[in-house]
Amino acid sequence: MKKRSTVLGIDIGGTNTVYGFVNNETEVCFSEQIPTHGSLPISDLLDRLQSGVAKFFDQNPHLELDGIGIGAPNGNYYTGMIQNPPNLSWGNVNIISEMNKRFGCKVKITNDANAAALGEKHYGIAKNMNDFIVITLGTGLGSGIFSSGRLLYGHDGFAGEMGHMPIKYGGRLCNCGNRGCLESYVSASGIRNTIREFLNQDPKNEFLIDVYGEKIDGGMLDDAFDSGNQIARKIYEYTGEKLGQGLAQAATLLSPEAFIFYGGFSNAGDRILKFAKESMNQNLINDHSERIRLLPSGLPQGKAGILGAASLILFD
Structure with a gap:
């Protein structure tokens, strides 16, 4: 056979x-x-x-x-x-x-x-898109860029490292060795850094102590956000603000139809993306702001x- x-x-x-x-x-x-x-x-x-x-x-x-x-x-x-x-x-x-x-x-x-x-281009919601950027949110932050129907590799194969675009001069130390990278604010490790900074400002806050001790997968923060916890809201608002700044830089350069989010923290959905959309629009020229969509992945986790x-x- x-x-x-x-x-x-x-x-x-x-x-x-x-x-x-x-x-x-x-x-x-x-x-x-x-x-x-x-x-x-x-x-x-x-x-x-x-x-x-x-x-x-x-x-x-x-x-x-x-x-x-x-x-x-x-x-x-x-x-x-x-x-x-x-x-x-x-x-x-x-x-x-x-x-x-x-x-x-x-x-x-x-x-x-x-x-x-x-995966999104061949099997997911980007089948009919020629210009889009996939953002992977997990331990770090990565990006894959389609422009005019082709995946961008650049001359050396390293195009698309959005996670290591600087968004804050002299900011947090990133695992890559530089400071202020988008990944150091928007990722599982980045959110953990944000929680630690909040905890340093309020060391007796029981919620921050509890959530800092948890594995950062979004679940506990999601539940707290949904129940109206203002600290969880501030954490996601700050994360979304930084994400939006990075998206605005990429959108200004590449003019994508959509950003598509994939990975563990993409499950947070509107909890982060609402703030990211607001921040992105604030940092874009007017002609761009309303036509760029922020979408969750159309493929199973x-x-x-x-x-x-x-x-x-x-x-x-």
């Missing part, structure tokens, strides 16, 4: 990595999330991926691997490298070479936010990265 081909899409994040298999009908037929463990060597993650992939094919002997697409922080489409990802301790890794040793098939890589943008990464092979 002739085996059917499948493509492996891998979405590497600062906290978790999601991988899945995409069939010829461009459906995700299996997916799994595993911890990234970015403080350990990348070989630890690749060994666990290899084990999971081997188990999948043991259970699905009618399938064969046609190729692997990877979305990763600082993944470079041109060089095949993951280059000094700011929230991971791997340094420079030739991920194409490492994956070829393990799997012996075609492998392509791009930035994780670029992969999410490809965890699927945009897989589909986008797989599309590097499927739409080669």
Whole structure:
């Protein structure tokens, strides 16, 4: 019996990595999330991926691997490298070479936010858009930019690093080593920094003590915001203000039809995006303000990265 081909899409994040298999009908037929463990060597993650992939094919002997697409922080489409990802301790890794040793098939890589943008373009709400920007909100902040129907890589493969645009001179120290980057204000780590600053101003506030001790995934803040907690509102208002400033810079330069938000904190939806929209409009020239939409991803959580990464092979 002739085996059917499948493509492996891998979405590497600062906290978790999601991988899945995409069939010829461009459906995700299996997916799994595993911890990234970015403080350990990348070989630890690749060994666990290899084990999971081997188990999948043991259970699905009618399938064969046609190729692997990877979305990763600082993944470079041109060089095949993951280059000094700011929230991971791997340094420079030739991920194409490492994956070829393990799997012996075609492998392509791009930035994780670029992969999410490809997912939205081929499978999501951006199917009929030519100019849009996907913003990934998680441990850090990434962006994938489509302009005139094409994904922008720039001359060296690093176009679209919105998370490291400076929005405050001399501001917070970012994991990249610079100060005042958008990511240091708008991300899980950025919101945690905001909570810590609020706590320094009001060290006996029980809500701030509790929320600072929680894993920052938006859930507790969302509940507090929805119940009318004014501190939660101020945290999201400040985060949205900084996000809007970054969006205004990008919109002025690129004139997108929409910003599409994907990742853990995109679930906060209007709680952040309402403030971001107001801030963006305040910082835009009038002709831009009302025609740029802020939209949540149209793909299921965890699927945009897989589909986008797989599309590097499927739409080669």
